[in-house]
């Protein structure tokens with residue numbers, strides 16, 4: 656039962672992260688970019704609100720994935736004696752994807768997003784908003800690619 660709950664949380668976190676990235680950056684943002692942003696109201700624009708929520712959502716989901724992934728390994732460590740050769744090669748490939756996603760998401764949340772946070776306190780950063788939104792869009796596409804690879808390796812691992 657514990658395994659089912661851990662994998663349920665693992666999969667839900669992956670679904671929330673990938674779902675938010677696909678919806679925000681592939682579906683919603685391109686259609687919102689056609690609406691011009693009014694000067695001095697950048698923090699009230701839809702793209703701003705979107706990336707403001709997206710970056711921490713992906714980062715939190717990633718933390719849940721790392722936590723549940725490690726917990727799953729700890730719960731099942733006795734069963735890992737009988738794993739087929741090659742399991743840890745796949746696991747290593749998956750972890751490379753996770754590490755890349757982690758650092759990109761960290762950069763997005765605590766560097767890019769933080770740079771345009773609290774615009775009422777630092778109005779001089781208003782000019783950075785359009786460029787930062789584009790940078791968050793580009794890093795999200797990279798995160799989406801490595802995340803999808805991690806899902807693929809995860810599914811492969813579970814059936815190895």
Ligand code: HEM
Pocket residue numbers: 662665666669717720721722723724725727728752753756801802805806807808809810811812813814
């Ligand atoms: C981007 C982050 C991650 C994604 C998207 C992801 C996704 C997945 C998916 C889709 C599965 C398949 C579940 C199934 O079909 O039953 C899985 C399984 C698994 N994941 Fe992750 N995962 C991530 C991070 C991690 C991390 C950081 C760890 C461990 C440190 C981890 C450990 C595992 C383990 C042990 C399994 C089960 C493999 C088995 O049943 O033998 N995952 N993951």
